[in-house]
Structures are given as C-alpha cells and as structure tokens.
Amino acid sequence: MISESLSGKRIAITGSTGFLGTAIVEKLLRSIPDCELILIVRPGRRGASHRVAREILRNDAFDRLKADLGSEAFEEMTDKRITAIGGDVSVDGLGLDKQGLAELSTCDIFIHSAASVSFDSPLDQAVEINLLGPVRIAETLKNLQVAPHLVAVSTCYVAGSRRGSAPEEPINESHFYVNVDWRTEVETARRIRMDTESNSRTPEKLLEFRREAEEELGAVGTPALAEKTEQLRTRWVDDRMAEAGVSRASSLGFPDAYAYTKALGEVALAETADSIPMSIVRPAIIEAAVAEPSPGWIRGFRMAEPIIISYARGLLEEFPGIPEGVIDVIPVDLVVSAICAVAARGPIEGSDIIQVASGSSNPLRYGRLVDLVRAWFTENPIYDEYGQPISVPEWSFPGRGRVKKQLERASTMLNRAEKIVGALPVRGRQAEMGARLAERSEQIERAASYVELYGAYAECEAVYELDRLMELWSSLNAEDQQAFCFDPAIVDWDSHIPNVWMPSVVKAGRVPMKPPSKNGESRPERLRRQILSPDRHLAAFDLENTLIASNVVASYAWLASRRLSPRDRLRFVTKTLLEAPTLLALDRKDRSDFLRYFYRRYEGAPVDQIAEDSAEKFSELILAKSFPAAIRRVREHKALGHRTVLITGALDFIVEPFRPLFDDIVCAELGQSNGTYTGEMTAVPPTGEARYQALYDYAQKHGLDLRESIAYADSASDLPMLEAVGFPVAVNPETRLAAIARKRGWLVEDFQKSPGTNRRLLPLAPQQNLNSRQRSAVMP
C-alpha cells in the first residue's frame, strides 16, 4: 500500500511552486494522511513561509482539500505538516542555513522537481539549475551524512531528437549518446556569460542600446532613458545566452537547452550520487490533469497552451509537424501518482529510471489533436476586440522551415509598416493604427518563437518505452491503482481534449470567449467613469496637443509677426521654415535643451508689449486651436472637486489666460531686466522627468495622493509623469505612446479641434493697422 509505506515519512521537495511540484504537495497532503513535507523554496523578499502560504497553498489545487476539511482545519493541518525552508538549487550547499540543513537531515525521501523549464532560458541559468541542481543536492546530502531516497524528476526528451524507441535506461548507455564532459559544459557556459556581459558593455554596444531607448521613448529625460538602456542591455545579454543554449543543444542532438541540460544533469547525478539511493522519473510533456486535484487543473501558462491560444486567435496559420506523428502529452496527475509510487516502493539496485509518457501505449496523433482543437474552437470561438468571433485556420502540416519563412515574411512586413507609421508625425487615431500594428507584429513574433522552440517537439518521432512504469503499475494492488493511477491508457483523448483540456486552456489564457455585451459599459467608458469619480484627488494636464493643437514655435511665430511689415513677414516665414528641421531634431532629442535654445529668441522683447499681444494671441491662436472636449474635461474635474493643474514647458505669458481653468499652473518663466525679457529661463522647465518632479512636488505640497490622480499627456516623453499617477490618460498619442498605452490598457482620448477651424502652416498674427500703431522691431 502506497499510503502505508509513505505514512509518517518526512519528504523534502524542491520546485513546489511549479506546476508539477504544487500537484505533488497537494497529492501528498490529501492522500498520505500523516506524512510531513519540507518544502525548499527560494526565500524571495518575504521569506520561505510567506511564499509557501501565498504561492502554493492559495492555488486552486487545494480547493478540494479546503472544501473537505474547512479552511480552518486546512490551515491547522498545513501548519502542522509543512515546514518551509529557504533554499536555492542554483547555489552550492543549496543556500540552506543551519536550521534548513538540520531540517533537511531528517528527511526520508527527497523529491527534486525544481527545474528551469523555459525552453529559451539562458544557457548558464539552465546549466546551474538543471545540470548542477541534482549534483548539489547529492553533495549536500552526503555532507549531512544522510542518505534519503532521492527521486529526481527529469524528462523523456533527454533521449534527444531521434526516431524510434527510447528505452528507460541511462542516456550515456544509449547507442546515440555523444559523450561530452559535463564539467567542461558547466565551465564554458559560465565563461560565455562573462564574455557576453563584457560584449554588452563595449562603448559601441552601449551607444546602440541608448539609441534604441531614445527611439522607443523619445526625450523622456536622463533617468528614464538610463533605466530603459540598462533594460535593453540585460535583455540583449539574455537573448544571446538563450541563443547559445539552443545552438549548443542542437549541436549535440537535443531539441533545446532544457533537454540538453536535463540530460547532462542525469549523467552528472549518476556520477556524483555515490551513497545516495536515487530514482529518476522522466515525464513527457506534462499537461492538464485528467481528474486530480480537479479535472483540467493546470498551473501557469505552459507549453501547449500558448500555441493553442495563438492558433485560436488566428495568428498561427500553420504549425509544423507530421499528422501521424505522436504528441507525447501526459496529464499531471498521472505523473504525480507515478512519483508517489516510486517513492513508496523505495530505491532498488542498479539504475532506476522510469518514463511516464503516453506515446507507446495510448498515442495521441498530431493530426487528431489538431482536428479536436479546431473543432472545439470552431464551436467555441475566441472574440476579437471588435466583438467578432475569430475563425480558426486549417493546417496543412508543412515542414518547420516553410512555417518559419511564412511567419518571418509577415513579421518583416509588419515591422516595415510599423517603422513607416512610427516615422510619420501622426497622432490620435492614426497613431492607434501604429499601436495596433506593433501589437500584431509582437504577436506574430511570439508565434514565430513558438515554432522555433516547440516545432521540434511536434516533429519528434521518438517512442518512449514504458516497461518499468508498467512493471511498477502491475505491482500495485487494486486499491493503489485506484488511488494512484498512472496507467497512460486510461486517458480517452477524444473526450479529455474537448471536455477537460480546452476549457482549462482558455481559462488559463483568460481569452474573451463571448462578445462584449452591448449593454455593459465598454472599457473606455469604465476608465472614464473611474477618472471622473469624486474619489480622485488631482488632474494634471499637459498643454501642447493635449489641450491645444499648437506649440511654442507657433506662439512665438504669432507674437513675433504681429508687428512686422509684409516684407519682413515673408522673410520671417522663410527663415522659420528653413530652421524647422533643426528645431524638430533638437526637440526630439531633449525637450528642455530645445526650449532653452528656442526661448533665447525672446531676448530683448518688451514685457509690456508681449503681455498686451498675448491676450490677443490667446483668442486668435490658442483658443482657435484648442480641443473643446479637453477643456470640458478640465472643467469636469474641477466640478468634481479635483485639483486641476497645468504642467507645461510653455512660457507663463502664453498660458496666463488659462489661469481661470486651473487651480494652478506650473510653467516656464523668462528672466526680465529693464522691462525686457532676457531670453533665459529662471528655472528648469517642467519637461520629461522634471515634469514628473513638478507633479510629485505639487502633490506632496498639497497632501494629494498620486495613486488617486490623473495625468493627461500626448507623448512618450511624458512617460515619467504618466507612470507616476494611478490613472494615466494618453491624449491623441503619437505612435510610441499609443503603443505603450495600448499595451498597458491606459485610457486613450481622441480630442479634436472644433470642426470648421482653418489650418495654417505657420500661424502669423493678422496684419496690424500700421498707420494707427507704432510699429517696433520687437524680436530679432
């Protein structure tokens, strides 16, 4: 009897926060009444116990137990039976402290299920966890001078990409094994990491990252750019390391770094285990449960799910594979039961390797799987953002190369379109289109990466033998076979896939399975309601392209031309237009540098006259180009009792007439001397991160909570301000901000000028009546 032999045992488990690990913990707590569990988890910031409580015991896997016991008794039971200790298999000595070591020394069984399962994890990370993890466990146990039964979870795919039968034997005994020294592999992986880190820090590379960051964010200011640059650098290093993993794996005949490091892990463990009795369990692709803890239970978004969802979204029009090929999928509860049976049976003489797979006794053909999935999504379609059902494509099972090419082509085209749209000076709805393109191309890229990563699995033609598994199965009595079922033949794919698996896939993927209801409020409506709630504190507004379709250049042009003769006006227009590209480039690079440079033009301008002209300019230029809906929004905020503040790099005399609209205005100011402007700003203008700072200071000063505040802005250079508040709103966003807003689900408002307004390239003041007024040369 399994429960009897495991009863009263202390069982150490790694990887209990993962998919398989959680299921093991649940099964042991539920089916073996008085065993005790030592869970080794990475402590994180708040400690191991906290993670166990939050990340394991709160999972819906335990719903059944909680329902059976009542939540109080459940808590009592878990408190009594679970010991959480902080540790990490990627660190020598498992990173255990004294107490942890003491706990570990009391265990009778050690189930190692921690792994870096991501197929594209960086090479060195996969090596540290998958290859060295088991070795470190063995070493630690030997140091403690204990010898519990070590049950290590591996994978069927350690057999590598090959055709035909793969027996349950150590891989280095296989005819196909390419003999490499695992210690050399470890060292090289670490060296590649060092080299890649160095390469990423060359001046050329750093400059490249910086440029990329600027391209993505624009003139957001140094801190934000630095953060982005570093993010891009680490991502680059990780990508290189992932590439290194894939290429090293395939050079040795493995589908990916996961299988490759797992394989060497087995070899290394066999070599270093010495006195530690060990068993290796090799599952195939673990997927949703058949029955336990509940039908269809799954944790996280795993290997097949993203592919299936991409397919259902119509993104994967083809996926490589052979229709009659076998997809070796095994439900998680079968794997858990097999592990329990192995642990209960205890160690045996000689190598003990058990494969848990469905391919040999109950094969699921690839063609069949596709048919079932297609039929299911035809009946239960996913809905797109417009509320239309997406029809799923029919696959023709081409080779991997062809699919990849097809996706690459789509991706290149989208990228090109995205580049073009991104380079256009578009805003609002057109920019939304750019954002949609960006999203689409990201999805395509992800789909391509699935083909890259998982294609090998769909094309794998190895058959995993189950002799030892079935031997173990037949040794169980009927009761155990009932309670710890791991016979792959019991899965009825034709009913399991549509009735159990697919519903859990769409649930895990959180995809819309019904059109958005017409009566219910749409997402923007909901966001708008949240924004216009009396609970909010503060509404901050940018000026240009948020409230008005104008900018500092236009204001200057208007003021400067107001008192010019026709001939001078012409000269002025020509000069300004010729200068436009330089100004634009400067503005893109750094907003405050641009303002500093541009505002010098006001040097020597008489203060009185500017004040007088500004009043006219407000009507002629600013109001004429204002967005009535935006101004209405400011007023709505005010009426709700929110504080309203305008934060802009425009000059005080330009924004002065807006004063009654806002509680406060934070803007740039020019110095004065002898009744004229000096052309130099008195303080750093509120742009980029300075704008965030201004908002932050303002909120502090007035005791307002930024999380309860709203910010309206139009450009990615306003990101620091938008990110600082709880309710960011992108107004007529340019492409970069449109993409960001879409990704993060921010409210996007399309505020327009009042229809019927004229458009002019460069706004000049209407000609003054010259015989009546003194014309004076105002500005250079």
Added chain:
Amino acid sequence: MKNEKNLAPRPGFVLDVDRTSPPVLFHHGDTFKLEKLPAGRSRVIYPPEPLEGLRDPDSAIRHALENPIGESEPLSALLRPDMKLTIAFDDISLPLPPMRRPDIRQRIIEAVLDLAAEAGVDDVHLIAALAIHRRMTEDELRHAVGDRVYDAFAPSGRLYNHDAEDPEGMVVLGETPHGEDVQFSRRAAESDLVVYVNINLVSMDGGHKSTATGLSGYTGLRHHHNVHTMRNSTSFMDQENSELHASNWRMGKVIRDAGVKIFQIETTVNNNTFGRSGPLAVLQKREWEWSARDRASFVAMQKGLNVMPPSARRQIFNSWEAPYEMTSVQAGEVEAVHKVTTENVYQQQIVEVEGQTDILTMGLPYISPYNVNSVMNPILVMCLGLGYFFNMYRGKPLVREGGVVIMSHPTPWEFHSVHHPSYIDFFEQVLADTTDPIEIERKYEKQFAEDEWYIHLYRNSYAYHGVHPFYMWYWGSHALEHLGRVIIVGGDSSAVQRLGFQSASTLSDAFEMASDVVGPQPTITHMKNPPIFLADVK
C-alpha cells in the same frame, strides 16, 4: 433694365405656384438650391423691392439731431462742457450682413461728436452695447465707427466693448412692478446724457430694448430672455403682442425714472441686401424675371461654390458687405422715436398674406445675427429658422398650429471655438440630454450663466456669454410649441438629430415625411427670405 433704378420699388408679392412657375431659389447656407414646388397648392412670398435711400444721409442726420421727436430738446441744447457723455451703439449683429463703409453708426457718431466738440464736452465714452454678445474686434469696431473715431478714442480707453460681467461696471437701477431687476452699465447710468445710435433692421430692434437690453447683463436679461416670455410673444416682431417688448418697455421706464437721460437716434435701412446689380444681385430678383445673364451668372456661381472647400465659401460670404442705404433717421425721446422707426420698418418689410399654411418652407442663408465673421453652428441654424424666420409675422404665424416647418441648410457639426465655446458644450452635453426648453432652462441655465470659465472668455476673449446658447434655444421655443414637426433638408443628419429634428436629403422627401403630420396634399408656403420681410397674416 438700364433705368431700373428709376423705377418705383414694387411692394411684396405672393406668387401662387402653377405648372409654368420656374423653380424657386432656396438659400442653403453658403450655397443655393433651385426647387420646384407642387403646383396648385404652393405659394411663394417675395419681399418688397428695396426702397430708395436718403439722398444726403449726413444732412438728414444733422437735421434729425436738431429737430427731435417727442419730449426732447435738440441735441446741441443738451450738451455742456463739464458733462459726462456716453455714446452707445449697436454691435456687430446689426445690420446683417454688415454694410459697406461708411457704416451708419460712423455717420451718426461723427455728427454727434462734432456737436459735442462744439459744445466743449471732454468726457465722452463710446460703448458697443453688446449685452452678452461677443466683444467686437478692433477691425469690427473700426468698421462700425470709422478709423478717425477709433484712433481718437480707442487708444485712450474711451471706446470699448460693454462688459456685463465687470462687477465694478454694472449697477442695478431698480425693479419693475413685475419684479424685474433693471441692470445697467454704470458709466451710462452715471452719465449726464446717453446718446444711443441704432440701426433698426427688424421691428424687434430699437426703442427701450437698445439700452435696457444692450447695456444690461444676465441679472437683467434673465427676466425677459426666457421660455415664458418667448412663448408669450406672438410674435416678438409684433410689438403689440410681444411680451419681450413689454418687459423692455417696463425696464425703460425704470431707467428713465432713475434719472438716466437718453437721447435716442434710430435709423432704418432698405432691404438692398445683395445689391441692385453685381455678383449677388440675382438673389433678390424674382425667378420668372431672371434674364439670360442672371441665369448664367447664377449657374456659374453655384458651380463655383460647389467645388470650393467650405472654409473658402465661408470666407467669400463673410467678406460680403451689403450696399444698404439709410431710408430714415429720427432722434429724440425713445418711445416717440421708435414709433416712427417702426412705421418705416414696416413700410419696407410688410407683405400681406392671406391665411395660414400647412407647411412653411425656408431656405436658411449663411448668416445669422450671431455668426458674423464666424461659423453658423447647428444651434444658430435652429435659432435662425425657428427663432427669427418663423417669427417674421404679425397677426398669426404663417404656418398653422400643428403644421410643419421645413428648413434647408447644410447644418454642419461645426463650431467656432473662440466665439462659441459654450455652444459646443451646450450641444455636446445639454442637447444630448434633452431638447425641451423648459427642462433645459430649469436644469442647466444657471450653471452655464455663472460659469467662471465662460465669463473669463466673454470678458477677455471673443466669446458669447455662457448663457447665450440657451437664449438661442428659447428664441425657438414659441415655434417648438406651435409646430407638429421640424425637418431640415440637406443637413448633417447626426447634427440634425441632436437638435431633435428630422433630417431629409431632398425637399420632396421632406414633403413626404411631413404628410404624416399634415396629411396628403398639404398647402405649402415658401418664405423667399432674405432680403427680409415681415408677413402680415390675415
């Protein structure tokens, strides 16, 4: 044709449409349409032809100033060196369209200022009596008073726009027996003499309304600019039956009793809106009298307009200045003067019409009193059709109770963001909620009227007051109550829907839609306006 000008002007005319009648010209915003009306049951009302203008307006003005009507001394006798003199004048909403230079106001103000200078009056202020209309721009003021007057007074701050929201600049003079507050410009109230310079385009203008409304503000206006008054003014163009008129006259008495001395100068113009010759002359000719040249010029004009972008069309029409001629000038005591003025207006505008009609059609032009140099937004379309045109009657409305008005206008969803900011919000927020004038008045008027931002824009920019769109809507409330249905032909259907009206793409569709309300074979009357006329319905 050569001696056209020497022919005596013909009175207005009602044409019964038969099968031989040519299609009728409909104004349609800044374009035109030729429409065939059903024979046998349609009629077209044509305005009287323009009366002759005064041969020497300037001497007529001088004569009027020295020979006042009613209880008044001649102007020169009222002027003293140490006095405070205020000259108030009508704003940009008169006349329509703006007239060619020299504007009547300029002629009169120059004459008054000459007398004031002779009398040695130093303290003179000139105020554009715009109540809660938008401020006039420098160009517009120059056009009205002339460059000489502008340059002499504006730079020193003695020529300016009335500011009804200046807390220092307004006073309440008292209350009428009906409990109406009489709010007035402080400068005018404290002057020894107020000279009012009026251009009387329609019979609603002038009299006590010049000052009681023109120099007032929301506190005073709300007593007569409301749904109740408008529904009880049938029509507000008919002084005998106008509650609006009565209220202004009550206020005029309070102003007089408060010791404000007003010397009223009123003028009338003929209806020579589009000229007896020139590019637009065809618009004031009767269709069956069009010459081959008229037809050709009309076709060319229509073709040209149709290919132009709307903003270019707007610019062309906004630059049109009417060759109006002064037909009379009278000065002195307000009520006596206004009696004469009204007679002169009637002489030009009255057309006798026999009986009411089931369907009244009107082609709305590009201009209304509130979009000079601006955009004719949907609310102004409503106000022009149901406020002004509908009320151009004496006796009974042209259309029977429960009848249908069909207006032709493109009604674009367009607004002037400087001139009409509160209109935009009125359209987007108020009309989206309700189109019922009573409900609108009750729920929204105060909020818009007292809004700080609108007041700021009214005082410092060129915006109509926040409450102004409400008045536009009230102006149409008598018609809304009277009519069974309102249809707009050729309008932007979403804008028309927002107004609460029905949208038809052609006139015959509109007739079809109207038959639900007035039955088959209804009688139809078309107002061929502008030029303006006043229907005397028997």
